[in-house]
Amino acid sequence: MKDLDDIPTLMRAMGAQARAAARELAFASAARKQAALNAAADAVWARRAEIVAANAEDLAHGAARGLSPALTDRLMLDEGRIRGIAEGLRAVAGQKDPVGEVIAEWDRPSGLHIRRVRTPLGVVGVIYESRPNVTADAGALCLKAGNAVILRGGSESLNSARLLHACLVEGLRAAGLPEAAIQLVPTRDRAAVSEMLSMVGVIDVIVPRGGKGLVGLVQAEARVPVFAHLEGICHVYVDRAADPDKARAVVLNAKTRRTGICGAAECLLVHREIAAGLGQQIVDDLKAAGVEVRARGLTGSKAAEDDDFGKEFLDMIIAAKVVDDVEAAIEHIRTHGSQHTDCILTEDDAAAERFFTRLDSAILMRNASTQFADGGEFGMGAEIGIATGRIHARGPVGAEQLTSFKYLVEGDGTLRP
Amino acid sequence: MKDLDDIPTLMRAMGAQARAAARELAFASAARKQAALNAAADAVWARRAEIVAANAEDLAHGAARGLSPALTDRLMLDEGRIRGIAEGLRAVAGQKDPVGEVIAEWDRPSGLHIRRVRTPLGVVGVIYESRPNVTADAGALCLKAGNAVILRGGSESLNSARLLHACLVEGLRAAGLPEAAIQLVPTRDRAAVSEMLSMVGVIDVIVPRGGKGLVGLVQAEARVPVFAHLEGICHVYVDRAADPDKARAVVLNAKTRRTGICGAAECLLVHREIAAGLGQQIVDDLKAAGVEVRARGLTGSKAAEDDDFGKEFLDMIIAAKVVDDVEAAIEHIRTHGSQHTDCILTEDDAAAERFFTRLDSAILMRNASTQFADGGEFGMGAEIGIATGRIHARGPVGAEQLTSFKYLVEGDGTLRP
Numbered sequence: 001m002k003d004l005d006d007i008p009t010l011m012r013a014m015g016a017q018a019r020a021a022a023r024e025l026a027f028a029s030a031a032r033k034q035a036a037l038n039a040a041a042d043a044v045w046a047r048r049a050e051i052v053a054a055n056a057e058d059l060a061h062g063a064a065r066g067l068s069p070a071l072t073d074r075l076m077l078d079e080g081r082i083r084g085i086a087e088g089l090r091a092v093a094g095q096k097d098p099v100g101e102v103i104a105e106w107d108r109p110s111g112l113h114i115r116r117v118r119t120p121l122g123v124v125g126v127i128y129e130s131r132p133n134v135t136a137d138a139g140a141l142c143l144k145a146g147n148a149v150i151l152r153g154g155s156e157s158l159n160s161a162r163l164l165h166a167c168l169v170e171g172l173r174a175a176g177l178p179e180a181a182i183q184l185v186p187t188r189d190r191a192a193v194s195e196m197l198s199m200v201g202v203i204d205v206i207v208p209r210g211g212k213g214l215v216g217l218v219q220a221e222a223r224v225p226v227f228a229h230l231e232g233i234c235h236v237y238v239d240r241a242a243d244p245d246k247a248r249a250v251v252l253n254a255k256t257r258r259t260g261i262c263g264a265a266e267c268l269l270v271h272r273e274i275a276a277g278l279g280q281q282i283v284d285d286l287k288a289a290g291v292e293v294r295a296r297g298l299t300g301s302k303a304a305e306d307d308d309f310g311k312e313f314l315d316m317i318i319a320a321k322v323v324d325d326v327e328a329a330i331e332h333i334r335t336h337g338s339q340h341t342d343c344i345l346t347e348d349d350a351a352a353e354r355f356f357t358r359l360d361s362a363i364l365m366r367n368a369s370t371q372f373a374d375g376g377e378f379g380m381g382a383e384i385g386i387a388t389g390r391i392h393a394r395g396p397v398g399a400e401q402l403t404s405f406k407y408l409v410e411g412d413g414t415l416r417p
Numbered sequence: 418m419k420d421l422d423d424i425p426t427l428m429r430a431m432g433a434q435a436r437a438a439a440r441e442l443a444f445a446s447a448a449r450k451q452a453a454l455n456a457a458a459d460a461v462w463a464r465r466a467e468i469v470a471a472n473a474e475d476l477a478h479g480a481a482r483g484l485s486p487a488l489t490d491r492l493m494l495d496e497g498r499i500r501g502i503a504e505g506l507r508a509v510a511g512q513k514d515p516v517g518e519v520i521a522e523w524d525r526p527s528g529l530h531i532r533r534v535r536t537p538l539g540v541v542g543v544i545y546e547s548r549p550n551v552t553a554d555a556g557a558l559c560l561k562a563g564n565a566v567i568l569r570g571g572s573e574s575l576n577s578a579r580l581l582h583a584c585l586v587e588g589l590r591a592a593g594l595p596e597a598a599i600q601l602v603p604t605r606d607r608a609a610v611s612e613m614l615s616m617v618g619v620i621d622v623i624v625p626r627g628g629k630g631l632v633g634l635v636q637a638e639a640r641v642p643v644f645a646h647l648e649g650i651c652h653v654y655v656d657r658a659a660d661p662d663k664a665r666a667v668v669l670n671a672k673t674r675r676t677g678i679c680g681a682a683e684c685l686l687v688h689r690e691i692a693a694g695l696g697q698q699i700v701d702d703l704k705a706a707g708v709e710v711r712a713r714g715l716t717g718s719k720a721a722e723d724d725d726f727g728k729e730f731l732d733m734i735i736a737a738k739v740v741d742d743v744e745a746a747i748e749h750i751r752t753h754g755s756q757h758t759d760c761i762l763t764e765d766d767a768a769a770e771r772f773f774t775r776l777d778s779a780i781l782m783r784n785a786s787t788q789f790a791d792g793g794e795f796g797m798g799a800e801i802g803i804a805t806g807r808i809h810a811r812g813p814v815g816a817e818q819l820t821s822f823k824y825l826v827e828g829d830g831t832l833r834p
Binding site: 203 | 487505508509512542543554555557558559613614615616617620621622623624626629632636638639640641642644648677729799800801802
């Protein structure tokens with residue numbers, strides 16, 4: 001049982017679970033998400049009597065607190081409205097899945113082929129008021145877009161929201177998706193709202209849905225949005241199936257062409273099976289080029305300390321490590337990367353696909369130097385920087401507007417001259 | 418001479434000038450922006466000796482403060498680098514202008530034709546460090562995208578930045594664009610950075626460009642971004658050239674179909690020349706339908722108070738006012754609107770074009786009910802709300818990524834059933 005009095009601890013725990021769920025949702029199949037939403041709709045309809053009963057409690061509290069007729073009407077759920085909620089869930093289930101859509105695709109004179117594809121935003125926080133149906137609508141839309149969501153409903157509708165949330169969780173369970181994909185803040189304490197606004201790096205965007213009071217509360221604590229330009233802690237993973245010549249040339253270019261730019265490689269990951277051969281060869285190439293290699297499991301210039309991983313050297317220094325496989329490489333990058341630009345060197349399409357779908361860096365590359373992370377090289381002309389944020393939305397915000405994109409860059413040992 | 422000690426007052430003044438400039442830039446022609454950038458490039462090259470001299474002062478300060486060789490190199494400007502800056506300005510001038518581009522366009526069964534077009538973000542704040550060339554690059558990119566920009570450069574490069582900024586202003590002046598389109602914070606005081614982050618509603622987005630220290634400072638004060646869902650203070654402007662039947666039907670639908678939704682009309686504006694005739698007829702229609710019309714210049718249910726304008730009634734109440742022309746309507750909407758959804762009723766393409774280009778509401782409509790402001794009606798399926806924010810960017814942030822979009826909706830007296 002969570003301690004509902006310690007809001008920061010409660011929210012941090014929910015946030016951590018949401019991030020973990022978001023990582024799974026990012027590559028959950030469209031069919032699975034659809035199944036979860038349809039199962040949730042079934043649950044809502046099957047449990048309509050329970051929902052009406054819970055709603056009656058909310059209405060009683062409301063009456064006791066002298067809730068206005070207008071708000072009471074918003075709050076009220078009858079069988080007709082519950083049918084509407086279930087139909088709403090089925091409608092979202094039936095919508096086109098936006099995740100993975102190729103938004104744009106082009107080739108560059110450099111030989112690069114670039115695709116821009118839709119990805120989830122990550123973790124969405126929805127702060128709303130008395131309408132209980134928002135619990136279902138918002139939860140469904142966020143799930144459809146592959147986002148984990150933390151719902152903070154109006155205190156008047158907490159009982160109704162709890163039951164609707166339970167139905168959504170039933171759907172997630174039935175479809176084998178993480179239950180933490182849709183969480184409901186279990187307290188009426190308004191401190192939860194301020195806490196959510198301060199959870200930078202945990203919640204990716206807040207969607208306030210309600211009247212003046214709520215929007216005012218949110219705006220009061222808001223800051224001007226920032227196009228986050230995090231560090232470029234770029235990783236290059238040399239897979240078991242890497243082409244040796246391409247791998248040697250790309251790593252050297254990614255680290256040494258220019259060391260002071262954000263697209264410079266800062267960490268080399270090598271598959272265990274080719275560590276002694278190709279891996280050590282690449283490390284030797286780097287050392288011969290004057291790079292200090294801080295290595296683990298390889299013979300570098302010196303042994304790597306823990307804090308060499310996840311460090312932006314912007315210098316002739318690189319961290320290097322042996323990993324068991326592409327999964328371990330992905331896990332390392334999730335832990336130590338900055339979601340800027342990460343690269344896989346492999347001739348194995350399955351490994352590349354895994355790298356491209358499981359990671360959510362702004363730019364993911366295959367067989368190309370991370371130094372191509374540049375507006376000019378992308379054919380966009382001048383740039384003001386590489387944003388690692390995820391936000392974009394205007395006008396009606398449907399599932400598609402709750403997504404972002406990433407660049408999938410493929411080359412063929414392509415070097416930046 | 419501004420008081421450089423009173424940072425809040427200084428920044429507020431700069432912000433107000435930037436917003437005014439942004440309104441003009443939003444519809445400045447591509448040719449004019451291009452001319453400004455080329456003229457700025459000429460100025461940079463013509464004044465290269467002055468720039469080198471100013472840079473020498475910065476280098477002297479840096480040396481006195483023991484600036485590292487790496488930072489000193491970043492800071493240094495010689496004729497070669499100045500040529501690079503001028504060429505960079507010409508390159509941006511030559512890029513395709515993103516503003517006004519039709520991103521998407523579709524028809525709806527309702528008969529609506531919808532276009533999504535690019536618009537500037539508004540006011541961009543750029544916070545950067547020692548590289549003086551960022552002053553020119555960032556200023557140029559923001560201008561290209563039709564944004565006003567407030568530049569806050571590194572204290573080490575203030576003298577160099579001042580001169581480069583002066584060249585940009587020369588370009589603006591030469592092209593007849595507002596000089597406040599590109600402003601430079603004239604103080605080294607770090608309080609300006611915190612101030613910029615807190616200028617919600619004045620600065621639309623902050624672009625931090627620099628190392629760990631700067632990004633850390635910005636992140637420390639950051640909050641989770643919010644998909645702003647402001648009030649729907651929707652305006653309907655009945656132009657002199659409005660079709661009477663369409664106008665009467667649309668206004669009635671926009672106000673009375675449902676009064677509790679954010680797309681409901683809250684204010685009626687009527688062109689002076691048709692006020693006594695069609696205008697009064699529409700007011701009488703509304704009164705006959707049971708709407709309380711708080712009017713100015715028309716015979717309503719009662720006289721409008723000042724605070725009836727810019728109010729979201731969400732009820733059978735509407736404010737009404739006579740305006741001199743489309744310009745006055747635009748000015749009223751800029752002052753009292755919430756940039757949600759605003760509509761013009763006219764058969765005059767020139768008036769509609771003016772309304773569409775001069776206003777920056779998330780949704781602008783022509784001859785259609787504001788009640789169409791809905792994801793389902795737009796063909797997007799379910800929605801979580803109507804965002805009135807402007808932000809979206811990921812990966813390389815070029816001019817295009819510094820823009821947002823708006824929906825231009827045209828109908829033919831189309832009503833929502």
